[in-house]
Amino acid sequence: MLDWWLPENVSTYGKDIDRLFHLIYYITGATLVLVTVVLVAFLWVYRDRPGRRARYTHGSTPLEIVWTVVPALILVLLTMLSVPAWSKIKMTQPDTDFIVQVTAKQFNWQFTYPGPDGRFGTADDTTLLDEMHVPVNKVVRVLLRSQDVIHSFFVPQFRMKQDTVPGREIPQWFEATKPGKYELPCAELCGFGHSGMRAWIYVHTPEEYAAWAAATLTAKASTAGDEKKGEPEREEKTKR
Amino acid sequence: MTTALVEPPGVPRPVRGLHIPPPPRDGGDDDEDRGPAPQRPILDNVRLAMIFLISGEIMFFGGLISAFLVLRVSAAAWPPPLQPRLPIAVTGLNTLVLLASSGTMLAAGRALRRGDRAALVRRLLATAALGAVFLLVQGYEWTRLVSFGLTLSSGVYGATFYTLIGAHAAHVVGALVWLAAVLALAARGRFVDGAAGPLRACAMYWHFVVALWPILYVAVYLA
Amino acid sequence: MSATSATAHAHVEHHELGFLRTYVFSTDHKMIGRQFLFLGLLMMILGGALALVVRWQLAWPETPVPGLGLILRETGGILEPSTYNMAFTMHATIMIFFVVMPILAGGFGNFLIPLMIGARDMAFPFLNMLSFWVAVVAGILMLAGFFVEGGHAAAGWTSYAPLAAVPEYTGVNWGQNLWCISLFILGVSSMMGSINYITTIINMRAPGMKLFRMPLVIWSLFITAVLLLLALPVLTSGVAMLLFDRWLGTSWFRPSGGGEPLLWQHLFWYFGHPEVYILILPAMGIGSEILPVFARKPIFGYHAMAFSMIAIAFLSWIVYGHHMFVSGMNPALGMAFTVTTMIIAVPSAIKTFNWLGTLWGGRIRLTVPMLNALAFVSMFVIGGLSGIFMASTPVDIYIQDTYYIVAHIHYVVFGGSIFGAFAGIYYWFPKMFGRMTSPVLGQLHFWPTFFFFNLTFFPMHILGVGGHMRRIYNPMQYEFLQPLQWWNVLITIGAIGLGIAQIPFVINFFWSLFAGRKAPVNPWNATTLEWTAPSPPPHLNWGPTLPTVYRGPYEYSAPESTDDFLPQTTPPVARAGARRH
Numbered sequence A: 001m002l003d004w005w006l007p008e009n010v011s012t013y014g015k016d017i018d019r020l021f022h023l024i025y026y027i028t029g030a031t032l033v034l035v036t037v038v039l040v041a042f043l044w045v046y047r048d049r050p051g052r053r054a055r056y057t058h059g060s061t062p063l064e065i066v067w068t069v070v071p072a073l074i075l076v077l078l079t080m081l082s083v084p085a086w087s088k089i090k091m092t093q094p095d096t097d098f099i100v101q102v103t104a105k106q107f108n109w110q111f112t113y114p115g116p117d118g119r120f121g122t123a124d125d126t127t128l129l130d131e132m133h134v135p136v137n138k139v140v141r142v143l144l145r146s147q148d149v150i151h152s153f154f155v156p157q158f159r160m161k162q163d164t165v166p167g168r169e170i171p172q173w174f175e176a177t178k179p180g181k182y183e184l185p186c187a188e189l190c191g192f193g194h195s196g197m198r199a200w201i202y203v204h205t206p207e208e209y210a211a212w213a214a215a216t217l218t219a220k221a222s223t224a225g226d227e228k229k230g231e232p233e234r235e236e237k238t239k240r
Numbered sequence B: 001m002t003t004a005l006v007e008p009p010g011v012p013r014p015v016r017g018l019h020i021p022p023p024p025r026d027g028g029d030d031d032e033d034r035g036p037a038p039q040r041p042i043l044d045n046v047r048l049a050m051i052f053l054i055s056g057e058i059m060f061f062g063g064l065i066s067a068f069l070v071l072r073v074s075a076a077a078w079p080p081p082l083q084p085r086l087p088i089a090v091t092g093l094n095t096l097v098l099l100a101s102s103g104t105m106l107a108a109g110r111a112l113r114r115g116d117r118a119a120l121v122r123r124l125l126a127t128a129a130l131g132a133v134f135l136l137v138q139g140y141e142w143t144r145l146v147s148f149g150l151t152l153s154s155g156v157y158g159a160t161f162y163t164l165i166g167a168h169a170a171h172v173v174g175a176l177v178w179l180a181a182v183l184a185l186a187a188r189g190r191f192v193d194g195a196a197g198p199l200r201a202c203a204m205y206w207h208f209v210v211a212l213w214p215i216l217y218v219a220v221y222l223a
Numbered sequence C: 001m002s003a004t005s006a007t008a009h010a011h012v013e014h015h016e017l018g019f020l021r022t023y024v025f026s027t028d029h030k031m032i033g034r035q036f037l038f039l040g041l042l043m044m045i046l047g048g049a050l051a052l053v054v055r056w057q058l059a060w061p062e063t064p065v066p067g068l069g070l071i072l073r074e075t076g077g078i079l080e081p082s083t084y085n086m087a088f089t090m091h092a093t094i095m096i097f098f099v100v101m102p103i104l105a106g107g108f109g110n111f112l113i114p115l116m117i118g119a120r121d122m123a124f125p126f127l128n129m130l131s132f133w134v135a136v137v138a139g140i141l142m143l144a145g146f147f148v149e150g151g152h153a154a155a156g157w158t159s160y161a162p163l164a165a166v167p168e169y170t171g172v173n174w175g176q177n178l179w180c181i182s183l184f185i186l187g188v189s190s191m192m193g194s195i196n197y198i199t200t201i202i203n204m205r206a207p208g209m210k211l212f213r214m215p216l217v218i219w220s221l222f223i224t225a226v227l228l229l230l231a232l233p234v235l236t237s238g239v240a241m242l243l244f245d246r247w248l249g250t251s252w253f254r255p256s257g258g259g260e261p262l263l264w265q266h267l268f269w270y271f272g273h274p275e276v277y278i279l280i281l282p283a284m285g286i287g288s289e290i291l292p293v294f295a296r297k298p299i300f301g302y303h304a305m306a307f308s309m310i311a312i313a314f315l316s317w318i319v320y321g322h323h324m325f326v327s328g329m330n331p332a333l334g335m336a337f338t339v340t341t342m343i344i345a346v347p348s349a350i351k352t353f354n355w356l357g358t359l360w361g362g363r364i365r366l367t368v369p370m371l372n373a374l375a376f377v378s379m380f381v382i383g384g385l386s387g388i389f390m391a392s393t394p395v396d397i398y399i400q401d402t403y404y405i406v407a408h409i410h411y412v413v414f415g416g417s418i419f420g421a422f423a424g425i426y427y428w429f430p431k432m433f434g435r436m437t438s439p440v441l442g443q444l445h446f447w448p449t450f451f452f453f454n455l456t457f458f459p460m461h462i463l464g465v466g467g468h469m470r471r472i473y474n475p476m477q478y479e480f481l482q483p484l485q486w487w488n489v490l491i492t493i494g495a496i497g498l499g500i501a502q503i504p505f506v507i508n509f510f511w512s513l514f515a516g517r518k519a520p521v522n523p524w525n526a527t528t529l530e531w532t533a534p535s536p537p538p539h540l541n542w543g544p545t546l547p548t549v550y551r552g553p554y555e556y557s558a559p560e561s562t563d564d565f566l567p568q569t570t571p572p573v574a575r576a577g578a579r580r581h
């Protein structure tokens, strides 16, 4: 209950968002209580009673200044607190060698791993449909693209969302902090299959991930091309 | 306390001054806050409304032009290779034709002020003719461009060109129809008697349509 | 336009205008106002029905919607995903463009402006009539979309490109085209209306009606008209481009031809954000009108109230990017839009606290209009406060496109605009139709509406925080949403209740229309000019002389008089003229 219905957070920057959310929650909650209590109290105290006459006043400049300046200060504060988190999440890309190309299309998610050579568009690329595997505690960069309309890459537990726009490639990142299986719904209306356009993100421990990568990515690579030499390199990469 | 003014409905006196409120009656101004507001409008209704109509239109074209500029700036090469060039020179001359029509419209306004009905009709006619020439030249250029293969569906180049220039042309057509109606009224002797609202409105709209063109010309043809 | 003054002549001379000229093609601002009101209320039934269809599907996915089997024969009343998308798209389109705008801007704007500034009619009565009938044409075209092959528009009320720009992506062809055409035409109608409002307010005020003696509702309508005038043309240009993309193969928004999908969003929200203030400002004006009357107090901080609305109007042009924080727009811009969005909450704060200030020390009577106005204030605050969450960019990353937004939408547009509209309808009904509404039925409408409104929309915040996406057909398709499903059921029950709660309103409306108690000239003891004209006001509103205005609009409980209100037409006592020259 104390998490206020927020799903569990399992990403590094998620807690920045949650902290802001809670802060705003308390500020607005207090404002709401204040306004409501005052409103109801006034309705009761100043209800129409025989013989009473309403106070004749056109306003009060000092009061009005107070209730202009105080909310303004609160809002300035909120803005200033919002900026660092925003620039951390959306305006910077931490260094990483773990890059996955994500292509949305009506109504699937495609995840392309570069394969042992670390480059996209080569024969050893592996493309998965509607499932993505990443190691825990590792910065993952996703290159978001779309083949047709706008979709949105949304992982509630990561507090991450980014639209994919056809004709562009938008880099985004996340770092999961807890192994598990997480849903990745599409959050932007993209046609009749929008509802149910969903993928799974599997966050593995490093060992599990290495095993999975060996079984899926490198195995695929060895059948596709003959660049077997890439294998040890790959191993190193996944083990950080 | 409820002061009267709640007269029985009755048959009100015919109000000529429907758009111009009567001058204020005096009384009730013992301090700043309670002074009467002399209500002689600075601009009459028609001209005021035209200003607002034109500002709305500016927002409409603002939408189109900024959309065009966004696409244009983000395009790799402009005009895209293998697309026909736009006829800058002919259109430049045509721009002068349209600008001239604004001049004749101004002259018509002077004739109106003098009360010279014949000159008014003549100059309105000249304005309309210049506008029509502009449209004809534009139409001719369009057919040529289409035959060179520039169409609405040939990428952003064609799309933006025809949409922008077409929207303007549609406005010229509209202004021309309006002008024709005003012209017919003027020929029957209207406006010189002083009730020239529709004519003034039409003139304002005409000037707007003309003034818009050089902007489009620079944005679409030259830049 | 001398043609219009000629029309006025005709009206005066032949007082008996046929049925057609009185009720249908009337140029009388009051009749046009009533027509807009009826248009809006009628469309609200459709918009509400679509909302209930949406709700049914969300609570009990893929079960037959009661009654819908008659229309959707092939599926026996079960919604398909494409039908669901169409349902919420058209729900929102109808509610915004054909319910709230016609009622608030069209209905109250037309009815109130001339009456409250002391004019006999609008500046251009004929244009005014035209604006209504053009809106009707737009409405008919919008409704026609339900009957065309492929169904109606299904890309959300925002119709993002390229989903809406390429028929193949949704499978909708003429529906979306008609959507564009209808909104284009509506843009023309709104242009005619807003030009008329602005000109009338600037030029046709009665003697003594200085700008800062205008009632706040007139200020709000004036500012709304300016926003309409400047915002709708941008949408008009946008839908024209969208239509060309679909129809003529242009590529404004289609990346395949070099177009830019985000361009549509910029154009749409450049219009869209001012639009939401178009929806709320008249309601704010109505609230500011009703609170003083039933608190028997002058409005608190009249000038601040007027200037804060002006500030909202200015700021509304530079905040639109807050709808696009995660759209792929440059994140640096997102930061800038956070700043402006936070700033725009300040004038709303001023308004809220000034409303509270108006109640302070009043003599408050909880009549039906007052109850609705108070509901407007408190619900608008909830909706506005949820806006603060979204204004904070990092938080918006998470809650964008979830039910948190849906909750926000409905708290501001239903809790704000619709409660404001109800308040206005109850308050001005006596003037509009010459009869009083029934207070009993009014209470019977208000309390259930207030209760079910909150039951419906408050839990949506919780769903949104739980990550529940908006615009999804079936939440049960997602594992993380399954534990939340019971909220959906609760919400739907609330929504059904909210629908039923409108029945007393309909009964009250029609019963009062024909059998209500005859309304006196000034049933609420209010000060503004419309209450000096007979109920309902005759053609041209006043007898031979127009009212002269001597004072501000909210002189309640002034010590100057033993009565607790001083109409704007009351000349100052004794001292009149004493200090002049």
Ligand code: HEA
Residues within 6 Å of the ligand: A028, A031, A035, A070, A071, A072, A074, A075, C158, C276, C277, C279, C280, C322, C323, C341, C342, C344, C345, C348, C349, C350, C352, C380, C381, C382, C383, C384, C385, C387, C388, C390, C391, C392, C396, C399, C400, C401, C405, C408, C409, C412, C413, C416, C417
């Ligand atoms: C009538 C309509 C209306 C109104 C008035 C508002 C008012 C506001 N809106 Fe809202 N908005 C919509 C209608 C409206 N909105 C709609 C329809 C959408 C969704 C569109 C779609 O995607 O379909 C939307 C979406 C929307 C978004 C985008 C969300 C997203 O898609 O991710 C954002 C983001 O910032 C936002 C913010 C705000 C803010 C900050 C205000 C502010 O103006 C609110 C100001 C008011 C208050 C803050 C309350 C009173 C103040 C106090 C009591 C003072 C004290 C307060 C503090 C100190 C905090 N709105």
Ligand code: HEA
Residues within 6 Å of the ligand: C041, C042, C044, C045, C047, C048, C049, C051, C052, C054, C055, C088, C089, C091, C092, C093, C095, C096, C099, C100, C155, C156, C157, C158, C406, C409, C410, C413, C414, C417, C418, C456, C469, C470, C471, C472, C495, C498, C499, C500, C502, C505, C506, C509
């Ligand atoms: C003014 C705007 C408005 C209003 C009033 C409403 C009213 C309601 N809305 Fe809606 N809604 C929107 C604007 C509005 N909405 C918008 C903009 C969206 C976003 C769409 C999008 O994503 O594109 C949305 C989306 C939306 C959704 C999300 C859909 C989704 O994302 O999948 C839902 C779901 O519950 C919903 C429900 C409701 C409900 C239950 C009501 C109820 O309050 C309705 C109750 C009303 C009635 C049942 C009608 C009663 C009839 C009368 C009062 C008539 C009286 C007549 C006479 C006297 C003649 N709305």
Ligand code: CUA
Residues within 6 Å of the ligand: A104, A105, A106, A107, A150, A151, A152, A186, A187, A188, A189, A190, A191, A193, A194, A195, A197
């Ligand atoms: Cu893809 Cu919604």
Ligand SMILES: [Cu+2]
Residues within 6 Å of the ligand: C272, C273, C276, C319, C320, C322, C323
């Ligand atoms: Cu907004």
